[in-house]
Amino acid sequence: MSDSGPAPSPIVIAGAGIGGLTAALTLRQAGHDVVLMDKARDLAEVGAGLQLSPNACTVLNQLGLLDDVVELGYAPGNLRIWSGKSGKQISEVRLGDFVRGRHGAPFVVIHRADLQQALLKKVKDTPGISLQLGTELTNAKTGQSGNLVCTYQSLDQIGTLTCKALIGADGVWSKTRRLIPNHKNAQFSGHVAYRSTIPIEKAPKRWQQDSGLWLHKDSHLVHYPVKSGKELNIVALATEDWQDETWSAPVSVELLLRRFHDWPTESRNVLHTPDSWLKWALCAVDASGPWTHGNIALLGDAAHAMLPYMAQGAAMAIEDAAVLATHLPADVDNIPAALRAYERIRKPRVVRIQNTGFRNAKIFHMSGVFAAARDMVLKSSKPENLTARFDYIYSWSPA
Ligand SMILES: Cc1cc2nc3c(=O)[nH]c(=O)nc-3n(C[C@H](O)[C@H](O)[C@H](O)COP(=O)(O)OP(=O)(O)OC[C@H]3O[C@@H](n4cnc5c(N)ncnc54)[C@H](O)[C@@H]3O)c2cc1C
Incomplete structure (x- = not known):
């Protein structure tokens, strides 16, 4: 130069x-x-997947990139919210055509x-x-x-x-x-993220179509399909100290399973599937x-x-x-x-x-009566109303 x-x-x-x-x-x-x-x-x-809401997709569209992004990614119809304690579905948030119709741009998940x-x-x-x-x-x-x-x-x-x-x-x-x-x-936030991907067919059927958010005490799990629906991106997040010398590090599946020991067998089986995991310190x-x-x-x-x-x-x-x-x-x-x-x-x-x-970090990781109250609110909310709570984010477009 x-x-x-x-x-x-x-x-x-x-x-x-x-x-x-x-x-x-x-x-x-x-x-x-x-x-x-x-x-x-x-x-x-490095890392795995990324959720791109309509506000981001609007910019990518103006740059002529949205068609590529939609083709390479995946547009889930819903975000299903599950209990990481009972394994049962608590609620769902409408995505797919509902979001596209409401905001004029899709909600895409992509590697x-x-x-x-x-x-x-x-x-x-x-x-x-x-x-x-x-x-x-x-x-x-x-x-x-x-x-x-x-x-x-x-x-x-x-x-x-x-x-x-x-x-x-x-x-x-x-x-x-x-x-x-x-x-x-x-600053280190006191939260870490474990990230990996697996072939979609190795995931349980009910994990393969929509996005998923599992809530449990001091931890949660996010997953969604990427690579045009061929792979499943999994992120396991937890409140945890950081003791490694670097801010991201390979981690053994045994360590991850120890951290998620009180999760349902189905989730633990999925966590056991990838050959390798990377652990990230979440800093803000x-x-x-x-x-x-x-x-x-x-x-x-x-x-x-x-x-x-x-x-x-x-x-x-x-x-x-x-x-x-x-x-x-x-x-x-x-x-x-x-x-x-x-x-x-x-x-x-x-x-x-x-x-x-x-x-959200506090809400997602609640336990006891607080978690029960959170779940009751989620259960009694309509999927479209849960989506509407994000209108102020998704409806944005550059001036
Ligand atoms: C677990 C996890 C999940 C996430 N999920 C989502 C999601 O679903 N949706 C979403 O919108 N966001 C998500 N994010 C956040 C998102 O990943 C980041 O906010 C985003 O990648 C930041 O992009 P950036 O370009 O600002 O920085 P970076 O991606 O960090 O890029 C910085 C670049 O700068 C280069 N660089 C550094 N120092 C120098 C230097 N001195 N000179 C030249 N180059 C330099 C680096 O090599 C790097 O390429 C997630 C983050 C994590 C950790």
């Missing part, structure tokens, strides 16, 4: 996860030259690697986006011209790149966030902290990593990318003001959804 980059003054995006890839496309659509750098030499999404590949292909096919893998953003400072000068490390080389703005889409352990005064650091970044400073802005997990108990982390990153681009037209003359406006618009919504995720 030369000192001046592929264009006189591109926007640099640090991080080519779901947020960074989407932002590269939206900012390019707005007319900017974009340099998208990721420290990884190959982009290979993360499939979403990433669809975004990546579009990025590679789009002139004006320069993808730089194996390139880690290490610093950024304002130069004499008032433009930003980013420092990056690529292989053994250290280089600089002048840009008009830096977007930190570099995830929960963001380096860009450190450039923002008074930023809030990521307080979304009410600052997201911008001068010509620098954060996006996605870098700004607001959240518990996955609303299944909205990636959706919020995708929304961020769409809103950021509406505030940065090609002829924008006051970039810091535009970035502050982006932060002002996005923050209340993201803070609300992050807080709902924290609240």
